[in-house]
Amino acid sequence: MDTSSEALTQPHQILIVSEDACQKVIGRHEAFQAVESVFSSMAKGSAYNFPVVREAIGHANALYGFKSGFDREGLVLGVKAGGYWPGNVVQGRTNHQSIVALFDPDTGQLKALVSGNYLTAIRTAASSAVSIAHLARKNAKVLGMIGAGFQSTFQLHAALEQRDFEKVVAWNTHPEHLTRLADVCREHNLPFEAVSLQALGSQSDVIITITSASEPLLQAAWVKPGTHLACMGTDTKGKQEIDHRILAQATVFTDEIDQSISIGEAQHAVTARILSAEQITPIGEVINGLHQGRQSEQEITLFDGTGVGLQDLAVASAAASLAEVRGLAQRVTL
Template identity: 25%
Template sequence: MIPPEAPGKTPRPIGGEMERPPSVLFLDREAVEAHLSPALCLEAVEGAFRSLVQGQAIQPLRTLLTLPGGRDHFLVMPAHVARPAALGAKLLSLFPGNHDQGLPSHQGVILLFDTETGGLRAVVDAESVTSLRTAAASALATRLLAREDSMDLAILGAGVQARSHLEALLAVRPIRRVRVWSRTADHARAFVAEARARLEARGRSAPLERPSGGSMPTGQGAPRGGLPPMREIEIVVAPDPESAVRDADVICTVTASPTPILKGEWIAPGTHVNAVGAYTPDTRELDTLAIQQARFYVDRRESAMAEAGDFLIPREEGAVDDAHILGELGELLEGAAVQGRVQGRTSPGDRTVFKSLGLAVQDLAAVAALVREIQAVGTKGIVPTPAPSTPASTPPPGPPDTRR
């Protein structure tokens, strides 16, 4: 049910009594994907990063509970954003072994509360929002750090995040070729087949041969749905990580690997990397050289220095120090840091890396935008949840997600 009141509006007293609080929205994966477009999500996430560096957000470090055995985790991620107003938390379980049972590895909810009354306003499927907002952050980093003529994309991983990253990056750079690798070749082949079918359904072809000639759009000013202007896109399976990333302009690592799957020696000058999959101090997707040779940026310094194995392990080895973190994504968006200006790419030959851990301010900004969108368009496409105790629905079984 859609609450008629806008978020943050206090119930009015009538006849000496308070109105009943607004109804709580229960939004499953289908509702999220129907109403939270990549473009809307990118706009919301950009606002969240700006708010963070402007001091308009409260973002504590997340609580990560490692369960007996060391493989499974439970995360609690609270946050508050002042503009636009959003308050809440994400609760997320990460069970990598679920994929063997045909279940999603990431399951959880995002709770949105009224910033004036503290009342619960929405309970939203976390997996679908996480996928979209994580890809939105990578798209922002790519827009800010990758060369504008970047046409060759490599994706290491073939799960939920691979799909959302492909969608998001097509909107910010004129991608013409995509190479995909996964440890499980069948997953990579299935991803490529599904991506080709999706692009063809939207009027874009995915030919086996790379097209040549023709001027390319810059990817700026993408339409509301986040889709780029029509162009031919080649999407292929790579036999190994090195083959996938050699001479790529942009690389996205979206795997569950605890050890490096991307070596610095494979990364060509001028390449931008979005390092997404690893999220604990003792796991990483990039080797030490990949970090050491790059201009290195993060979503948040405090989080990276506490949780990012991609950075912490090279630091422990003495290859880099804290000064190697050149800036946060929000600082790049704002154009200045607390102490001096933060520079992004300084030359076409720079290698750049954005380390994404994921922040609750991203989730809450995206959910607040989603709720506003639903209130604006009405209840069409919303599947009511029978009771508050019923969890949000999950997508059909597929390759495991790699995000938190």
């Protein structure tokens, strides 16, 4: 009997994990653990990202692409597909739209489809939070926020859990959106102040940039010694949030060096030849104890968070497992 055709048509089940289910099972703690763990695996060489595809599609001013990778330790294989639609916000939708497909690394079969919008926001916030946990001064008191878009509140909530901040200062292109951050600070009983970019730089011990800027917002002369910067918005060629000279003044860390120098904040400093790839350290080396991280109270540290596919796969895998256990995922037969 020829069973080859039967094998080809043998049905299998996949999990469908909705946006609502992701929000119920993945909080800041779960996201932090997943991201920190995968950064550690990347530094060990047991997890790696595949080349990123990210392009302007020539419609709706949208950027669309794919991020993928494989974690041998966690046996997580998959791809995130999605992008950035800047016009969505006026329609009441999230600008970032994505979905994660997880595959069985033993068979190649599709295992799960996981909604990626909320997970993108919380894993990006977890990434900057990991950098603050490992690189910011222990006595950091003032947090500066540059950007007040959808992801900014995720960033702020996560950052406030890493240090005993006493004040938050912020700047945004459209100042009226700063109310989002002010509301978060009110929840935490923290003083909040809208300030100029120069004032933000002079006051802040930790600065998070989370914008879609294509020219520097923060100048090198405005950043004081001992500051930790988490630059989270630059993930495409041509984007830029800060003066590239800041990277020459700082000890630079990143999620993945290849992305940092090609599509991250470091692309501009490398092009200007004031920074080389050899001067950038994967943050996983700090997590694993292979690099000291911050070496003095006066040192400026910078985390170039480009957003790697393995981050998405890590939180999506955790969401799929937790949603299945809690009966929040739908099973579909293919």
